[in-house]
Amino acid sequence: MPAHAPESDTGIDSDTGTDSAVAPCADSPDPLARERSHLSASRAALRAMREDVESLDIRDVTANWVNAIVLQAQIEDRIKALADLAHTPLFFGRLNYLHAPGAELAEGAEGEQFYIGRRHVHDADGDPMVIDWRAPVSQPFYRASKNDPQDIALRRRFGYTGGELTAYEDEHLSDPAETAAVSKLLQQEIERPRVGPMRDIVATIQPEQDEIVRSGLSGSVCVQGGPGTGKTAVGLHRVAYLLYAHRERLARTGTLVIGPNRSFLHYIEQVLPALGELEVKQATVDDLVARDGLEVRGADQAETAVVKGDARMAEVLRRAVRSHVSPPVEPLMVVRGSRRWRVPAYELEQIVSELQDRDIRYGAARDALPQRIAHAVLVRMEQAGEAPDDRVQDAVARNAAVKAAVKAVWPAVEPAKLVLRLLSDPEFLARHAEGVLSDDEQKLLLWPKPFRSVKSAKWSAADLVLIDEAADLVERTHSLGHVVLDEAQDLSPMQYRAVGRRCTTGSATVLGDLAQGTTPWATRSWDEALTHLGKPEAVLEELTAGFRVPREVIAYASRLLPAISPGLAPVSSVRETPGSLVITPTTDLTPSVLAACRASLGHEGSIGLIAADARIPELAQALRAAGLPYLSPGEETTAQSRLTLVPASLAKGLEYDYVVLDEPAAIVSGEPDERTGLRRLYVCLTRAVSGLTALHTTPLPTALT
Numbered sequence: 001m002p003a004h005a006p007e008s009d010t011g012i013d014s015d016t017g018t019d020s021a022v023a024p025c026a027d028s029p030d031p032l033a034r035e036r037s038h039l040s041a042s043r044a045a046l047r048a049m050r051e052d053v054e055s056l057d058i059r060d061v062t063a064n065w066v067n068a069i070v071l072q073a074q075i076e077d078r079i080k081a082l083a084d085l086a087h088t089p090l091f092f093g094r095l096n097y098l099h100a101p102g103a104e105l106a107e108g109a110e111g112e113q114f115y116i117g118r119r120h121v122h123d124a125d126g127d128p129m130v131i132d133w134r135a136p137v138s139q140p141f142y143r144a145s146k147n148d149p150q151d152i153a154l155r156r157r158f159g160y161t162g163g164e165l166t167a168y169e170d171e172h173l174s175d176p177a178e179t180a181a182v183s184k185l186l187q188q189e190i191e192r193p194r195v196g197p198m199r200d201i202v203a204t205i206q207p208e209q210d211e212i213v214r215s216g217l218s219g220s221v222c223v224q225g226g227p228g229t230g231k232t233a234v235g236l237h238r239v240a241y242l243l244y245a246h247r248e249r250l251a252r253t254g255t256l257v258i259g260p261n262r263s264f265l266h267y268i269e270q271v272l273p274a275l276g277e278l279e280v281k282q283a284t285v286d287d288l289v290a291r292d293g294l295e296v297r298g299a300d301q302a303e304t305a306v307v308k309g310d311a312r313m314a315e316v317l318r319r320a321v322r323s324h325v326s327p328p329v330e331p332l333m334v335v336r337g338s339r340r341w342r343v344p345a346y347e348l349e350q351i352v353s354e355l356q357d358r359d360i361r362y363g364a365a366r367d368a369l370p371q372r373i374a375h376a377v378l379v380r381m382e383q384a385g386e387a388p389d390d391r392v393q394d395a396v397a398r399n400a401a402v403k404a405a406v407k408a409v410w411p412a413v414e415p416a417k418l419v420l421r422l423l424s425d426p427e428f429l430a431r432h433a434e435g436v437l438s439d440d441e442q443k444l445l446l447w448p449k450p451f452r453s454v455k456s457a458k459w460s461a462a463d464l465v466l467i468d469e470a471a472d473l474v475e476r477t478h479s480l481g482h483v484v485l486d487e488a489q490d491l492s493p494m495q496y497r498a499v500g501r502r503c504t505t506g507s508a509t510v511l512g513d514l515a516q517g518t519t520p521w522a523t524r525s526w527d528e529a530l531t532h533l534g535k536p537e538a539v540l541e542e543l544t545a546g547f548r549v550p551r552e553v554i555a556y557a558s559r560l561l562p563a564i565s566p567g568l569a570p571v572s573s574v575r576e577t578p579g580s581l582v583i584t585p586t587t588d589l590t591p592s593v594l595a596a597c598r599a600s601l602g603h604e605g606s607i608g609l610i611a612a613d614a615r616i617p618e619l620a621q622a623l624r625a626a627g628l629p630y631l632s633p634g635e636e637t638t639a640q641s642r643l644t645l646v647p648a649s650l651a652k653g654l655e656y657d658y659v660v661l662d663e664p665a666a667i668v669s670g671e672p673d674e675r676t677g678l679r680r681l682y683v684c685l686t687r688a689v690s691g692l693t694a695l696h697t698t699p700l701p702t703a704l705t
Contacts, residue, residue: 309492
């Protein structure tokens with residue numbers, strides 16, 4: 001596979017990759033100059049596309065001010081989507097087909113050439129200059145190989161420095177004389193130092209990742225992937241692909257990315273906009289279940305949170321909601337004008353029983369009850385010779401006597417008040433938890449001192465999930481077209497149900513790693529998790545090839561797998577980086593950690609100092625005293641500020657070029673049990689992209705040694 005670096009006579013300085021006196025031109029004999037010329041022309045075309053949108057005058061094409069506001073917002077989004085990001089390559093590859101795509105493979109048929117990039121760009125005549133990576137014609141860029149060339153004569157990859165095209169690399173896939181080789185440019189792109197938020201992997205998507213990215217909208221997918229396998233990026237790129245392939249449908253139904261915390265969401269938030277997708281919402285599970293007027297001010301003990309997160313709580317809540325229905329004991333008398341219409345108690349009871357048997361939502365049944373009663377009255381009117389219509393039925397349904405009967409038989413239920421009563425009233429809880437929860441589990445649920453009102457209660461995060469479940473029992477939760485759930489292994493069954501309610505009529509992409517489950521209620525199997533999510537039919541995919549974490553680091557961390565997730569296949573890293581793992585015992589921990597941070601800052605890229613949560617205050621003070629500025633997780637690294645101080649509890653999902661790990665044993669002991677502690681340590685050990693230095697004064701966990 002020939003790789004080509006810039007030469008001084010091509011219009012690029014061979015040392016810096018910057019423009020020299022000679023400008024590249026389209027008819028230059030040098031291939032690199034021609035490619036740079038196409039890049040310049042493509043950027044000019046993208047600029048023209050943006051200017052065309054900016055010049056649109058909508059004053060005479062909208063019927064009213066509402067339409068004008070909507071159209072103007074769409075235009076502004078289009079302008080943002082057409083932004084040319086200076087340091088982001090407009091295209092990263094080129095495909096030369098042997099034949100025109102879609103044409104018969106006839107002898108002598110002329111092939112076509114396509115540049116593959118982040119978005120479509122066309123010239124003034126509408127001819128494509130860059131093809132969107134999501135288009136079907138781009139697919140062979142990711143999947144074609146020497147064994148399966150897919151009618152590709154040439155695949156060219158481009159190398160960039162600071163946004164400037166500086167190199168290219170060719171694969172002649174249909175040439176039997178050329179042997180398959182590892183792409184050096186692809187390897188360099190994967191290993192490129194990280195400063196700032198997470199970036200897209202659109203130039204480096206691997207065949208097994210591409211299959212997941214391009215899977216259809218109708219089906220749900222669960223991706224089990226160890227550290228460095230790119231599962232988060234795959235999930236985000238799948239959203240971008242689905243928006244490309246099903247834009248109109250998803251524009252109506254909406255898409256959502258759910259992450260474990262705000263730091264993680266901030267870290268990934270620039271990936272989709274870089275691909276031109278601006279409409280995808282991001283949230284945590286806590287955001288999903290948040291309710292106006294209810295604030296999380298309390299925290300549960302681990303054993304209490306486990307019970308509150310158990311799927312059996314759904315049945316307890318269902319019983320509690322349905323318990324508000326009371327069988328009618330008296331007949332109903334409806335007065336209209338000079339006549340009275342009597343509905344006997346047994347008939348009212350039959351109406352109520354039929355609604356209960358339908359098992360529809362409590363609120364929907366309550367709304368249907370007055371109409372059912374009114375219909376019974378209309379039947380009597382017709383039997384008496386009258387000819388009532390729908391307006392009469394609606395009037396009867398609004399009759400004061402009917403309203404009073406509905407209120408007595410099927411009263412309104414306020415979800416928060418219902419959960420407040422369950423957690424405060426032992427008899428009420430026992431009645432609805434009988435045969436579902438044990439006596440000890442019920443005791444764990446009850447507040448030591450009941451709160452007097454919904455507003456005064458010190459709700460926990462798990463309590464709001466219960467309220468969300470109760471609310472869905474009363475009124476249906478709005479469903480989206482597609483939901484991406486990342487770091488899913490840490491959700492409780494009740495949290496899965498809360499997410500599942502947001503995609504009952506849509507599909508889901510579930511991302512996670514069972515070995516990184518660090519909550520007491522962490523997922524034990526994906527089959528179980530997907531059942532709670534309401535997607536038992538989801539296809540389970542496993543990514544075992546690691547691209548980010550060095551082989552030495554992932555092999556060391558994988559020593560923990562037998563203890564934390566027996567039977568789970570370890571990640572096989574494609575990157576061998578000698579010297580990337582340093583384990584150092586020390587007698588003076590904090591000064592040694594500071595020295596390791598200074599040494600790491602001598603390298604290019606981002607630095608993460610990860611430590612047990614209890615160690616963070618001491619380390620923060622030591623960093624300040626040493627004159628080492630640091631960031632908190634979620635704050636964007638810059639060339640001037642590259643060190644982030646990371647509590648172990650927030651490390652999940654984040655990546656740094658170099659990691660300094662403080663006292664592994666303290667990370668383990670900071671968790672409620674050893675298995676959870678070892679899982680937390682596994683997460684922290686696998687955050688490094690280029691190098692890991694671990695320092696310890698106490699012995700390392702036995703599972704590591």
